[in-house]
Amino acid sequence: MTLLRHRLFWPSAALIVLLLGNLIFTPHFFSIELRNGQLYGSLIDILRLSAPLILVSLGMTLVIATGGIDLSVGSVMAVAGALACSIVVDRPDISGVLLACAAALALALALGLWNGFLVSVVGLQPIIATLILMVAGRGLAQLITEGQIITVNSPPYRFIGAGYLLTFPFAVIIAAVVVALVALITRRTALGLLVESVGGNPRASRLSGIHSRRLIWGVYAFTGVAAGIAGLMATANVSSADGNAVGSLIELNAILAVVIGGTSLAGGRFSIAGTVVGALLIQALDTTIYTTGVPAQTTQLFKAVVVIAICLIQSPVFRRRVFRTVPA
Amino acid sequence: MTAVLAPRRRALAIRKYVPILGTLALLIVMYAIGIANYENFYNTQILLNIFIDNSFLLVVAVGMTFVILTGGIDLSVGSVVALTTMVCATMLNNGWPTPLAMIAVLLMGAALGFAMGCVIHFFEIQPFIVTLAGMFLARGLCYVISTSSISINADFWRTTAQHRIGVGSFTVTPSVLIAALVVIIAAVVLAWTRLGRTVYAIGGNPTSAMLMGLGVGRTRIAVYTISGLCSSIGGLLLSFYMSSGDPLHAIGMELDAIAAVVIGGTLLTGGAGYVVGTVLGITVLGLIQTIITFQGNLSSWWTRIVIGALLFVFVLLQRTVVRRTP
Numbered sequence: 001m002t003l004l005r006h007r008l009f010w011p012s013a014a015l016i017v018l019l020l021g022n023l024i025f026t027p028h029f030f031s032i033e034l035r036n037g038q039l040y041g042s043l044i045d046i047l048r049l050s051a052p053l054i055l056v057s058l059g060m061t062l063v064i065a066t067g068g069i070d071l072s073v074g075s076v077m078a079v080a081g082a083l084a085c086s087i088v089v090d091r092p093d094i095s096g097v098l099l100a101c102a103a104a105l106a107l108a109l110a111l112g113l114w115n116g117f118l119v120s121v122v123g124l125q126p127i128i129a130t131l132i133l134m135v136a137g138r139g140l141a142q143l144i145t146e147g148q149i150i151t152v153n154s155p156p157y158r159f160i161g162a163g164y165l166l167t168f169p170f171a172v173i174i175a176a177v178v179v180a181l182v183a184l185i186t187r188r189t190a191l192g193l194l195v196e197s198v199g200g201n202p203r204a205s206r207l208s209g210i211h212s213r214r215l216i217w218g219v220y221a222f223t224g225v226a227a228g229i230a231g232l233m234a235t236a237n238v239s240s241a242d243g244n245a246v247g248s249l250i251e252l253n254a255i256l257a258v259v260i261g262g263t264s265l266a267g268g269r270f271s272i273a274g275t276v277v278g279a280l281l282i283q284a285l286d287t288t289i290y291t292t293g294v295p296a297q298t299t300q301l302f303k304a305v306v307v308i309a310i311c312l313i314q315s316p317v318f319r320r321r322v323f324r325t326v327p328a
Numbered sequence: 329m330t331a332v333l334a335p336r337r338r339a340l341a342i343r344k345y346v347p348i349l350g351t352l353a354l355l356i357v358m359y360a361i362g363i364a365n366y367e368n369f370y371n372t373q374i375l376l377n378i379f380i381d382n383s384f385l386l387v388v389a390v391g392m393t394f395v396i397l398t399g400g401i402d403l404s405v406g407s408v409v410a411l412t413t414m415v416c417a418t419m420l421n422n423g424w425p426t427p428l429a430m431i432a433v434l435l436m437g438a439a440l441g442f443a444m445g446c447v448i449h450f451f452e453i454q455p456f457i458v459t460l461a462g463m464f465l466a467r468g469l470c471y472v473i474s475t476s477s478i479s480i481n482a483d484f485w486r487t488t489a490q491h492r493i494g495v496g497s498f499t500v501t502p503s504v505l506i507a508a509l510v511v512i513i514a515a516v517v518l519a520w521t522r523l524g525r526t527v528y529a530i531g532g533n534p535t536s537a538m539l540m541g542l543g544v545g546r547t548r549i550a551v552y553t554i555s556g557l558c559s560s561i562g563g564l565l566l567s568f569y570m571s572s573g574d575p576l577h578a579i580g581m582e583l584d585a586i587a588a589v590v591i592g593g594t595l596l597t598g599g600a601g602y603v604v605g606t607v608l609g610i611t612v613l614g615l616i617q618t619i620i621t622f623q624g625n626l627s628s629w630w631t632r633i634v635i636g637a638l639l640f641v642f643v644l645l646q647r648t649v650v651r652r653t654p
Contacts, residue, residue: 069456127401127456128596128643135583136636142629243629252460265457295475301468307461308447315451 011260011277018284019043025292038164042287044172048162050283051171052077052230054276056250057257058182059223061275064258066216067199067267068119068126073227073254075137076111077247080104080228081235082144085152092154100157105228111137112224116217134251141243151240161237171233178226183272192270195219199267253282256303259310347593348605350645354638355608358615366622373498378614383503384409384565384578386610389585389592390514391558393606394551396589397518398530399598400455402552404444404462405559406581408437410574411466412563417478417573426484434560440466441556445549455552463582470575477574480567488568503565510561515603527551531598587635588613591642612638 022029022042032041056073063070087100111133118129163170186192197205198212206212227247235241259265260281261274282303289299312318362369379386388405395402412433419429444462448455492499518524526547529537538544566577592609594601616634620626 122644122647124643124647125596128590131583131586132636132639132643135587135639136633139629139632139636142627143633147627147629252464255457255460259457265454295471298468298471300464301472304461304464304468307457307464311453311457311461312447312451315453318451 008262008271008274008277011262011274011281014260015277015281015284018281018288022288022291025288034167039167039169042291044169046280046283046287047172048169049287050279051169051175052233052247053250053253053257053283054175054279055178055226055230055233056223056247057254057261057275057279058179058272059219059226060251060254061258061261061263061270061272062182062186062195062219063126063223064255064263064265065195065199065267065270066219067202068216068220069255070115070130070220070223071127071251072111072115072130072133072137073223073230074247074250075134075141076108076224076227077231077234077250078141078241078243078245079111079137079144080108080231081241081246082141082150082243083107084157084232085150085235085241086144088152088154088157089150092152092157094156097154097156097160101160101232104232105225108224108228108231109221110224112221112227113217115224116220119220120213120216138243141241141246145241145243147243149240149242153239157236158239159236161233161235161239171237174229174233178229179272179276186272196268196270199269201268253303254279256307257282259307344600347595347600347642347646348602348608350642351591351593351605351608351612355612355615358612358619362615362619362622366619369622374618375611376495376498376500376504378611378618379504379507380501381569381617382610382614383501383507384562384569385581385584385588385613386507386607387510387558387565388562388581389588389606389610390510390603391555391562392582392585392589393514393592393594393601393603394518394527394558395455395555396586396594396596397527397598397601398548398551399534400448400548400551401459401586402441402444402555403456403459403582404440404466405555405562405585406578407463407466407470408440408556408559409563409566409578409581410470410576411440412437412560413567413570413573413577414470414473414478414575415573416564416567417480418473420480420482420485421478426482430564433564434557437560437563438553438557441553441559442549444556445552448552449545449548459552467575473575475575477572477576479572485568485571489571501568503568506561506565510558511603511607518603523547523550528599531595531600533599584613584635587639590646591638593642593646595646596643 019029026042029042032039032043056077060070060073081104084100084104087103088097090096091099115130115133118124118132119126122129159170161171165173186195194205194210194215197210198215202212230250231246234246257278258275260278261271261276263270263274285302286299289302368374388409392402392405415436416429416433419432420426424432440462444458447453448458488502491502493502493505518527526537526542526544529540529542530544530547534544563578567573570577588609589601589606590596590609591612592601592605592607594605613635617631620628620630
């Protein structure tokens, strides 16, 4: 019974059921093989492809925990990827790639700081503040790529998205390191508690001496950087930057991952492990739909059903009416 | 007592119009810049073309105005527009009579909006997330119908798309007249009906509205139904314009609609704004596109950047006009 009540139980169970369901269509779904010191298999693919979503969702988790939302992550991904590719296309060597990554992440940080400034200092509603960059960011990305799809031919850059390090895909390692760092910083120090407190009641937090403004600003800045890294991975994986396509709809998937993971959209409580499971679930869903041969775009239908179901379950009113129980 | 309050009240009344006056000023400045820099820009047909090319967006934005006035948001509009074009195209190709198909898609749009409104009201889930689910649902349904474009060959569509109605020495399409009709009905409903007043009251303060005995739940469901209906009308207009149903139609239209409403001076927190402002907002968006086309050497992506910048300016303007403590 305690296992059933654990907040990670339902998302994890859904993930496992979904993965097991794949066995019907692809009998070798769970086989993982080691070739030339590199791991291959469907599960590894799901892990690798979910790395950008995990990073973006991680930032989104913290933003949502403060009671906000960041709609601009997809655009930030596109801008960062476009800038990196526009540098790498001229300098495909390792130093050029490092320079490109530094420049792209600096720009992503600047965009995150801009969002944070609008929300924490100017005091705009988060949806609106980040909507501005969501709209303008796509234009900015196309401005950088001059409306073209930049294709790069650079093995070091490709490594970020498709390379392997110590038998594991490099993207998975980056995502794992960032997740571990964030988990460590938020849960082993008071930071996570402070973030939840700001989300629970901004005014009370400020009156009790928490620098809520600085904290909110920092959370948006982190989301910008996380989206920037995700943008590097996404463009490196396909060795090209398309200002329109990179990170399209990822804000919605990230919000979905966060909600599946048990983080309340009202703010004040978050679960990093839940978000990771949520992101994996979404990527597994995409992969499953793809392998079963159903048109890939219909995944949106499943996602809609999942969002509605989860929101209804989270809604205290719904639970009171349907289950006649008072939520804990 | 009244002597003390009166100047203040007058100041508030003037403040109420600041955003919409700002939009009007911007529009005049942009138009003047256009006339000063480009030949033939003064031609009134240019202005009418803006409405010909954006009639569907105007109708969608009018629906969005209702929702935003209550302090909500509707992200599903673009998908509902696309779904309307798809369902309509499929019905027509399966031999449904034209009027029946049109009524059916309008009912479908209204029903989708009604369903979302019900979930928002009865289960107290944020409009943002409910309409997000609606967006996924409608877009997913489009792909279930077909993953590729369906062309519409019905006679009514062809004649509507090609028909031009003379206005003086200029011409507009029937779609523009339909959009104008929607705008007029919406303006009348907002200004002079009980529903309109309740919409403003909810946007001002939902709790007070409820304590005043207004039908908050009913009205909240109604605005999402109106938005859904407007989306499907917009979808019909878009299908006239494009002569096809396509699951890729109207991607990102919700952003343009929200941008038009905000630039038109409607407060995102709800409670203040006018349909006329939304018309001005659409005109501003259209003028940006027109100027960029006239300039010739500016690429289309500048549209997005300028819209983003304008959004920023207008949201800041709103912030200074109505300062609310967080």
